[in-house]
Amino acid sequence: MKYIYNMKGRVNHIKMLTMASLTLCLMASCSNDEDDEDLGNWIDQSVFDGSPRSGSAYFTIGNIGYSGVGYDGDDYLTSFWSYDMDGDYWSQKADFPGTARNAAVGFSINDKGYIGSGYDGLDELADFYSYDPASNTWTEIAAFPSTPRRSAVAFGINGYGYFGTGFDGDNDRKDFWKYDPNTDTWHELVGFGGDKRRAAITFTIGDYVYMGTGVSNGIYLDDFWAFDSATESWTQKLDLDEEDDYSIVRSNAVGFTLNDYGYIATGTYGGTLQSIWEYDPSTDTWESKTSFERTSRQDAVVFSNNAKAFIGLGRTGSLYLDDLEQFFPYDEYDDED
Amino acid sequence: MKRILLAYILIAVVFGFLFLSFSNYKIGATESKLPLHSEIFKVSDGYGYQIELESRVLIKQEYIPILKGKRPFKTAEDAERTANKVISKLLKKESPILTISELKELQIPEFNLY
Known part of the structure; x- marks a missing residue:
């Protein structure tokens, strides 16, 4: 794969990768007993992504996705980019002001974005920064008061930020914290009944945030949780291996929301994965969708605003990928695009 | 016999050379021609x-x-x-x-x- 990557021009490279992953898709469908073809289609959206990197933090505000920091295989990065979902173009924005890092979290609260925690190559980190798109400026906010960590999860809802789980350098964590941007303070939240973990995902549907996947001590977690933002309480949902044909458990995946369905895509389970699963909150059930049309990846980024979703910028082994694809969950699969 | 062997060697060398130059050409072509x-x-x-x-x-x-x-x-x-x-x-x-x-x-x- 690496050989092909080196010797081909980018356009050919993309075709080769698509062909290779199509082959994988075909192989995967042969091994399935299902007769019905999965719905969902991916459209190649950007010739390049802004930078091939992995472990970048990301958030979406309106129709603009933001992605920054990360690791390019040699260096930890501070550069920060925006992606205009409507115009399909990137801009390099104000550099992230903290230490270069990867495995940081990104989330948005109202019209501001936040990036914090992570790993700088030596230490886990606890500092957090807010980004104001209106002025293209960063401001350091109150540092996370508990154990510094990487590969945590974070989400913003109802005007607050929530941050939890992750790896502190010695142990995986299961604590959750709330950030109040009005007072610039952190408070621990109680009531999460799940296990400690790192590299989990969340997605938000209406007033609920769903959290699951991740790994701890080599064990992939199969529990799945809903966080009610109104009451700040957690409810356990059906396990991610509830049905025999589910293959949802994984780590380093991405979670996103589109048309009020939740999605878990890419990630790793033994090897890196291409598969994507759709969650229907009304029935608490999962359905497999067309796999990501590229080489499988972990530590990808996703931009989604419930109306559109774009996924890209992960890695496969040491090969850093640099493309972005838009996902159309209800289009028939078309291998021509 | 000797001639056949020589022919085989020649063919092998020619193909080897072709293969090498072919792959060199491709590996060397790192400059993208994107417009x-x-x-x-x-x-x-x-x-x-x-x-x-x-x-x-x-x-x-x-x-x-x-x-x-x-x-x-x-x-x-x-x-x-x-x-x-x-x-x-x-x-x-x-x-x-x-x-x-x-x-x-x-x-x-x-x-x-x-």
Whole structure:
């Protein structure tokens, strides 16, 4: 794969990768007993992504996705980019002001974005920064008061930020914290009944945030949780291996929301994965969708605003990928695009 | 017998050579021939640029990258030098990230302080 990557021009490279992953898709469908073809289609959206990197933090505000920091295989990065979902173009924005890092979290609260925690190559980190798109400026906010960590999860809802789980350098964590941007303070939240973990995902549907996947001590977690933002309480949902044909458990995946369905895509389970699963909150059930049309990846980024979703910028082994694809969950699969 | 052996060796050498030159040719072809070009545009108090692949905009930079705030390039030449640098990186299949030292090298005056 690496050989092909080196010797081909980018356009050919993309075709080769698509062909290779199509082959994988075909192989995967042969091994399935299902007769019905999965719905969902991916459209190649950007010739390049802004930078091939992995472990970048990301958030979406309106129709603009933001992605920054990360690791390019040699260096930890501070550069920060925006992606205009409507115009399909990137801009390099104000550099992230903290230490270069990867495995940081990104989330948005109202019209501001936040990036914090992570790993700088030596230490886990606890500092957090807010980004104001209106002025293209960063401001350091109150540092996370508990154990510094990487590969945590974070989400913003109802005007607050929530941050939890992750790896502190010695142990995986299961604590959750709330950030109040009005007072610039952190408070621990109680009531999460799940296990400690790192590299989990969340997605938000209406007033609920769903959290699951991740790994701890080599064990992939199969529990799945809903966080009610109104009451700040957690409810356990059906396990991610509830049905025999589910293959949802994984780590380093991405979670996103589109048309009020939740999605878990890419990630790793033994090897890196291409598969994507759709969650229907009304029935608490999962359905497999067309796999990501590229080489499988972990530590990808996703931009989604419930109306559109774009996924890209992960890695496969040491090969850093640099493309972005838009996902159309209800289009028939078309291998021509 | 000797002649047949010689013929085999010859064929092997020729094919080996062909294979090598073929793969060398491909491996050596790292310069991408993507039809990339830039466009400089005027904003209210300065200039910005966009990088296009044929007619498709890949990067639109209304403000100087890296710097906080919304500061356009003071001159069209500054914008153009920066745009050309991004294109050269993309053609070399490098990441289009611009760094402070690159912008200093391009003599973008806003980076003199760094």
